[in-house]
Amino acid sequence: MEKSENVETTITIDTETITLGQFLKLADIIQSGGMAKWFLSEHDVFINGEQDQRRGRKLKPEDKIVIPEIGTFIIAR
Incomplete structure (x- = not known):
């Protein structure tokens, strides 16, 4: 899935927090939650400027969230 890094995509959640693994599925970056571990081992993910590969990260x-060559995302409620 190709997205522009220059455009911020807003991902709306209806809970106070969401895990990085849940985010990847909600943002249509991965097809299933089971792909999160693989995806995070293959791609750099930056949350608020810091690299983090923990799928349980709240x-x-x-x-x-910035994923080079995939896009920039903002969590909203």
């Missing part, structure tokens, strides 16, 4: 509204 994301909250206003967090910014």
Whole structure:
């Protein structure tokens, strides 16, 4: 899935937090939750400017996720 890195995509959640693994599925980056571990081992993911590959990492509204060559995402509620 190709997305532009220059455009921020807003991902809306209806809970206070979401895990990085859940985010990847919700944003249509992966097809199933089971792909999260593989995806995170193959791609750099930056959350608020810091690299993090933990699929259980909690994301909250206003967090910014950058995945080079895939896109930039903002969590919203």
